[in-house]
Amino acid sequence: MIITRRIATKTLSTLVVLGGSLLAAPAVAQDRTEFNVAWSIYVGWMPWGYADDTGIVDRWADRYGITINVTQFNDYVESINQYTAGGYDAVTVTNMDALSIPAAGGVDTTAVIVGDFSAGNDAVFLKDGESLADIAGRPVNLVEFSVSHYLLARALDSVDLSERDVSVINTADPDMVGAFQTSDVTALVTWNPMVSEIATLPDAVQVFDSSMIPGEIIDLMVANTEVLQENPDFGKALAGIWYETAALMTADTPEGAEARAAMGAASGTDQAGYEAQMAATELFADPSDAVAFTASPEMGSTMDLVRAFLFDKGLLTPGASSFDAIGIALPDDTILGDPENVKFRFTTEFMQMAADDAL
């Protein structure tokens, strides 16, 4: 029995050490040369996959003497969670999710590239309805707490309704198109590529979309602030990759068409389908446009709307007493919210370098 107990103590201590070391994985090393980037399939993020496939990533990484591993995730939320947990240094994410997942999770996050904003990629659909006001009293299928939910809140605002006037049913995004074809679904909010699928269905009426709230749903490439400050070359490489790829894909040349066809194929459609989605996206291929957009006063008011929405849904942080709980730093160094707890930063630093050809 004594033996048993001794073995037990020994096993116990081994396990504790093992458990501790396993769970304490993410540690920021100095002078790193290898960086991990996660991205997921969405019209505004396809360039990252294309840049990886065609060697643009490696070319820019080599220029700065670093290695960048680009990983595609099939599950958007999982990619953000992996970034928040420390497994990745950068991830593609929307402005709202960047605030509510990594920033609210205490991971100081900087938006390195403001890639595009949705101008029609997110939409509200009704059956048997003429206008948005007909949504009152209906169950609405959407991915709860996503940008769709935000779009619905903004849409309801615009016709003096509130979320109390509808009932929200959480529905997984891959099932949206199928769900819309069942009889108990009469109102639905989703994003592309599902939007273009649903728009072709005979009984679908598109009553609201993100082009009516331009510039509020923004697609970003964000990176861990600490990693970025210690390794500015990582940020420069990301900017270099993005603007080279963006210039290529928006060019009216055979190479541009080929890039769009490849990105269309990779996102499950074709060149025409992808170009239709691009038309609903305000893509910043020119870095000076991105700088102007990021530095504009509208960015502050957008983030105000977003953080008010997140606070209202209880998503900012569990114990947040006001929407000021998390600080957001804007490019001109004004801070929204708590200046002692800045976890989300917008910067024009790297995009400006691209605009000045200083990369």
Added chain:
Amino acid sequence: MRLINQRLSRPAILALKLAPFALVIIAYLVGSAVRLADNPADKLLPAFASMADAIDLMAFTADRRTGDYLLWTDTWASLKRLGAGLGISTALALCIGVAIGIFPVARALLGPFIGFVSMVPPLALLPVLFIMLGLGETSKIALIVIGVAPIMIRDLSQRVLDLPREQIVKAETLSASSWLIAWRVVLPQVLPRLLISLRLQLGPAFLFLIAAEAISSDSGLGYRIFLVRRYLSMDIIFPYVAWITFLAATADFGLDRLRRWLFPWSQMEGGT
């Protein structure tokens, strides 16, 4: 002394029983402390205190928007689906399973079919179910039934076939009809097995329930886990997982007690 003959004192047995639980908790505490020291707002391995806060928020504080106590409405919604799914499955297993076991016509008609159907992976059918039956309660309950009932039917019919043939013949010599044999000879002997079979299907039933709730729902235990997963709220997910485990373990224990109470003899046959 050989290891197999080792005799343990009561305290030693107790200590060994608790050791794996303690190990898991200690490993968690260490990992959590290390991560929290690095980042006080870390969501991956929250401290027990923040889990307690989350439990308080979910179970004992009315939701700001709806005024409901979320944990209880979620539990009630899930248990209704689970109860309906398992109830239908049990009824089907009893009727079809016994019929396949004793009536040659039923065996020929349904035996191979049920065997075939039980091999269909239910989760792969999920999109079909949602389109055919809609996104409401029906499709969720149907998923549980499709996942659980065929296995229970096969189990029960096999148990009927395993009954000693002599028993049936003996009843026949006493001039019992087919129905009487089914009622008085077969049924009492397979009912305990039905409860055991139901116990074994609790795990799969929860799996199908959570999968269905993850796709489309507005309440339920699986719904909540997949919803807050979006925000990496492990402080809510861990207590929910513990609660589901507790519910399943309680149901398992309860069904076992029910079997012993209803069919005390089944214990003597060593009925697992």
